[in-house]
Amino acid sequence: MTDTYDLIVLGSGPGGYVAAIRAAQLGMSVAIVERERLGGICLNWGCIPTKALLRTSEIYHYMQHASDYGLKVEKVGFDLDAVVQRSRKVAGQLNAGVKGLMKKNKIAVHEGVGKLTAPGKLTVTQGDQSIELQAKHVLIATGARARDLPFAKADGKRIWTYRHAMTPAEMPTRLLVIGSGAIGVEFASFYNDMGADVTIVEMLPRILPVEDEEVSAFMEKRLTKDGIRIVTNAGVEKIDVSGSGVKAAIKGKDGKVASEDYSHVIVAIGIVPNTEAIGLEALGVETERGQIKVDGFGRTNVDGVYAIGDVTGAPWLAHKASHEGIVCIEKIAGENPHPFETWNIPGCTYSRPQVASVGLTEAKAKEAGHEVKVGKFPFIGNGKAIALGEADGFVKTVFDATTGALLGAHMVGAEVTELIQGYVVARQLETTEAELMETVFAHPTLSEMMHESVLGAYGRAIHF
Missing domain, CATH: 3.30.390.30 (FAD/NAD-linked reductase, C-terminal dimerisation domain)
Structure with missing residues (x-):
């Protein structure tokens, strides 16, 4: 039996669930398909829980400098498990909130892996069970995942992506952060404030390279003052993992390679769109470097198939995905939204x-x-x-x-x-x-x- 809707949304991140709600507001019958947790990476493993961690490290920093405010605090310390659990509790609360919004807006939630099988048709598989969904419009909002180093894939023990860095089983003593975009700098800031010895390695001439040069220069000076070692114009050539840590071969701007020991590594070198194995090839949906090609209304080259968010390219931001979703849905509904443009999207890094x-x-x-x-x-x-x-x-x-x-x-x-x-x-x-x-x-x-x-x-x- 096939369940039929006006719209199927594949992916429930800040692009997908917002688009689903807007479609429901406009009178469409809507289904949303999610393979993990409602809210996607941003809510469960990205934007929100990282801010909870950063708030903890900020307060911990203030506690250590309480005398600057005329206060006395003795025996300052932290419980790493409790820090992580607070972050997960925040994510859990918001995940429950998205579930409530789906119910309020009468959006059908299908848990499992979704795959396009034909125009307007999608199968959802969970375990050994599959169902077929059908709709006139299918919106792809499958997001992206962390990019691995080709020579040292994340293992969750010594080599971490952002997901591992949010739920550490132990506190790093000497941490190497590869990449100095927003994610890299935020985790460097968090772990530095929590007491780790942190090094950032960036292949470009300056950290936070998309920001204004004066901002980058200020941040390098300030983070260095706070104890973070920053190495620019450099790259990590090799990582050897042992039971007690990692040995990283770092090539500096002078061309020389030096081996350094760390307890853990965070890889923050970008993301890869989740476009594999969702049926794009069978339908002939055009992609470029793994990203789905769309116009200003989220339309692909295939009628009835749309895409928003990280799968469509930079900037890879939650608020960009949400706005794209609303524009796309309003166009589908016959309204007259302005086509989506990237000229006025703010970027934020929540470091200290x-x-x-x-x-x-x-x-x-x-x-x-x-x-x-x-x-x-x-x-x-x-x-x-x-x-x-x-x-x-x-x-x-x-x-x-x-x-x-x-x-x-x-x-x-x-x-x-x-x-x-x-x-x-x-x-x-x-x-x-x-x-x-x-x-x-x-x-x-x-x-x-x-x-x-x-x-x-x-x-x-x-x-x-």
Whole structure:
């Protein structure tokens, strides 16, 4: 017997489950297929539980520096199992929340491995049981997984991906983090604050390479000050695993290879889209480097087959997937959404300190032919930052000198991942420097630095 729906969503991450809910709101009958846990990687093994871990390490850092705030704390320590269990509890709570949303919106949940078998048809297999689903529209939202080193696959014991790093059986003593994107820097920050000796190796000339160069330089200096060793223009050539640790051969920018001993390795060198074995080839769905090719509405080259999220390429962000899903569903429903574009998607790194950005870096703006005006305001000039004991960091804004268009914003410091949305909204509304200058910012707040940065781009900063 075949279950029939208007829409089948393959994958229940932040792209898939959001798309399913929007489809249900628009009157469609919807099924969602998930092989592991509702909420996908982000909710269960990514965005959310890592933030729980980072909150723990942040508090632990403050406990160790309680005297800076006039407080006395004795015998500071932690229980690693309890730290991990808190993170898993947070993920579990949100997983239950997604289950509730599926029930509320009358979305049928099918647990198992889904595979397209024909246009509009999909089988779901769990164990030795299979069922067939049918729908006019099928949306692929299968996400991605961590990329392995070709010469040293993750074993969960000494060589970790982000999933292993979130549920460690033991605390690393000397940790090697390969890759300095958001995931690598976040785990380096967490384990450093928890007391591990951490080294980051990055093959490119700077860490957080997608960020503005000034932000990268600040973060390298700050993380180094906090005890993290950073090696750029370098690569790991070989890893030998033993019962007590790993030996890594690291080739530096001078071409010399040195062997170093570590207790554990975290591999954070990117992701691989989950597009294998889901039936794309049989239907003739076009892919490029494993990523599904789509237009601005999530449509593939095959009628009735759509794709969103990490399987469609960069940026690999949960909020990008969610928005793609809504655009795709509204187009299917006959509404008139704007096609999805990536020009105004914020990026956040939840390390200590935090990093957040949107739009063009100063270098990219110049490469694109813009004459720019740049404003930069330091945390040390902000009263709230000083009161919080968080005076390190800055806010940087990049404007087109001719039109006043806000081309990009780049922040590093406490709570900037919350502040960045102000600039995202401003760009979406096509705000220029004039409107931002005339906006009243509450005092005392960290957001005042956003105002001062805008003013600074035009020589009008007040407090610096």
